[in-house]
Amino acid sequence: MMNAPLHVDTLIRNGTILTMDEGRRVFTDGFIAIKDGSILAVGEDRLCEFTADEVISAEGQMVMPGFANAHNHLVQSCFRGYNDDRWPVLDIPAAVRALIQQLFLMAGAMDEERTYKIVRLHALEMLKLGYTATHDEHFTNVRKDSVDGSWRAIEESGMRGYLCRCIANSKSVPEEGHERSDAGLLEIERLGAKFNSDRISVAGGFLNFNFLADPEDMRRIRQGCDQLGVAFGIDMTDNSRGAALKARGFEGGQVEYYRSFDLLEEPIYAGKAVNVQPHEFDILKEHDCRVSPVPVLRFFDATGISVDEFLKRDMLPAIGTDAPLVSDSQNPFEVMRLMILAQNVNVKARVAAGGERPAREHWLTAEKCLEMATLGGARTLFMEDKCGSLEVGKAADLVMVDMRKVEAQPGYDGRRGPGALVWGGQTSMVDTVFVAGRKLVDGGRSTLWDEELVVAEANDVLREIAEETGLYDYLPNRTAGSEFRGWSYI
Numbered sequence: 055m056m057n058a059p060l061h062v063d064t065l066i067r068n069g070t071i072l073t074m075d076e077g078r079r080v081f082t083d084g085f086i087a088i089k090d091g092s093i094l095a096v097g098e099d100r101l102c103e104f105t106a107d108e109v110i111s112a113e114g115q116m117v118m119p120g121f122a123n124a125h126n127h128l129v130q131s132c133f134r135g136y137n138d139d140r141w142p143v144l145d146i147p148a149a150v151r152a153l154i155q156q157l158f159l160m161a162g163a164m165d166e167e168r169t170y171k172i173v174r175l176h177a178l179e180m181l182k183l184g185y186t187a188t189h190d191e192h193f194t195n196v197r198k199d200s201v202d203g204s205w206r207a208i209e210e211s212g213m214r215g216y217l218c219r220c221i222a223n224s225k226s227v228p229e230e231g232h233e234r235s236d237a238g239l240l241e242i243e244r245l246g247a248k249f250n251s252d253r254i255s256v257a258g259g260f261l262n263f264n265f266l267a268d269p270e271d272m273r274r275i276r277q278g279c280d281q282l283g284v285a286f287g288i289d290m291t292d293n294s295r296g297a298a299l300k301a302r303g304f305e306g307g308q309v310e311y312y313r314s315f316d317l318l319e320e321p322i323y324a325g326k327a328v329n330v331q332p333h334e335f336d337i338l339k340e341h342d343c344r345v346s347p348v349p350v351l352r353f354f355d356a357t358g359i360s361v362d363e364f365l366k367r368d369m370l371p372a373i374g375t376d377a378p379l380v381s382d383s384q385n386p387f388e389v390m391r392l393m394i395l396a397q398n399v400n401v402k403a404r405v406a407a408g409g410e411r412p413a414r415e416h417w418l419t420a421e422k423c424l425e426m427a428t429l430g431g432a433r434t435l436f437m438e439d440k441c442g443s444l445e446v447g448k449a450a451d452l453v454m455v456d457m458r459k460v461e462a463q464p465g466y467d468g469r470r471g472p473g474a475l476v477w478g479g480q481t482s483m484v485d486t487v488f489v490a491g492r493k494l495v496d497g498g499r500s501t502l503w504d505e506e507l508v509v510a511e512a513n514d515v516l517r518e519i520a521e522e523t524g525l526y527d528y529l530p531n532r533t534a535g536s537e538f539r540g541w542s543y544i
Contacts, residue, residue, distance in 0.1 A: 062094055062105075063107050065088070065102070065105070066086045066117060068099055068111055068112055070082055071118075091491035093448055120185060122437070123189060127192070127193075133379035139530065143354045154226065161200065163523050165197055166203035168519065172204075177213060181494050182495055182498065186452075186489045191259075193261055210502075214253045214451070217256055224264060226264050242256065255435075260288060263299075263312075264298055273317070289326060292308040293355075318337070347361070358400025362412035370429065371426055372433070373431065387479030391476055451489050452487075454484075
């Protein structure tokens with residue numbers, strides 16, 4: 055510290071600092087010094103020698119790296135509440151087909167400006183929940199400019215983004231959403247030139263093998279992304295549990311299938327990694343595939359998540375929400391506790407089938423969930439060199455959580471700490487959010503946008519789209535003068 059300049063832009067003092075550094079140090083009374091968007095120093099508050107343009111007291115607060123929503127579909131934020139319409143989900147492939155029908159019904163009416171207003175609402179929500187980075191898989195390509203509006207909202211929000219433009223051309227999506235792989239690669243190139251920056255990384259890819267009519271397109275897309283110098287990603291999901299691959303004459307699992315097309319030669323974003331066969335975890339490890347399970351979905355199919363299979367291989371997965379269409383609650387604290395419960399569901403099923411329980415060190419804990427939601431998310435989104443931990447030289451991407459709130463009490467002099475945060479944490483506790491040293495949320499409110507205006511404009515746009523497309527024919531009627539599920543609305 056002796057050679058460091060004494061005056062910085064922002065100084066956060068007297069907080070509990072969860073560094074997520076290699077030693078997983080926690081400064082119970084610590085400070086962070088921020089200059090030019092980066093962390094200049096972090097340590098014990100009693101050793102702090104800095105002055106600053108802004109000094110923030112973090113007394114009673116937990117300061118940690120920002121959360122990363124590592125599996126998301128940004129435009130699907132317009133479907134919040136959809137789970138109520140489709141529940142109970144007894145057949146996941148059928149549920150996905152119904153979802154695609156309604157999603158593409160709207161996609162033709164979602165131009166750049168409308169999509170911008172819809173996704174801006176989602177970005178605002180994520181920031182207020184403590185997310186500093188997000189993933190996206192955009193595959194509704196009826197309107198080519200729709201993705202521009204979506205990613206413009208993320209760019210303007212100040213968040214980081216690993217934003218993947220997917221190519222689709224099989225019967226899994228309506229004809230109007232089809233495109234050839236070469237045309238899709240040209241779009242990925244265009245979007246990369248427009249949006250790539252220090253905060254945003256444009257990637258290319260596809261959802262899964264079911265969304266491409268010609269399997270060789272998988273190889274073409276991978277090679278095309280390599281030639282463009284952009285990242286490559288797959289939403290590695292096989293809801294058929296191998297049946298779709300057998301219909302293609304392939305007897306192995308999906309990870310083996312992708313490897314047979316040379317897709318794993320370099321590290322890739324491997325999405326949810328759903329229905330991975332036991333031996334395929336070694337393949338994921340060998341090829342440094344970055345995964346982000348979505349716990350809420352694994353309650354839909356009652357499979358849970360084999361988190362221990364990753365942990366015993368020293369893999370740190372991320373955590374994703376899969377947009378409000380799938381997980382109406384985007385609460386990162388809720389997602390972390392659902393991850394713990396999803397592992398429990400999976401283990402119980404394995405034991406009931408004659409398997410063994412994981413070793414104690416491979417069970418999820420509050421600390422490990424926090425690592426997954428921060429450092430794991432940054433790594434899965436290929437951002438670990440910039441963020442994910444609070445270390446000197448990394449970007450000042452952090453969230454301050456007020457542990458004095460009643461939701462986190464009693465605190466037992468800090469002994470509950472991370473446990474209370476994961477098992478009982480609420481988004482109302484998120485006080486301040488920084489990305490690259492820029493304060494995006496202060497006192498729980500956006501510093502960039504008029505929140506009421508963002509909400510109003512998104513609702514106006516969605517009302518227009520619903521009326522134009524006939525979406526209201528699919529939605530329950532809970533307006534005045536209607537009856538629904540035995541309730542009368544007056």
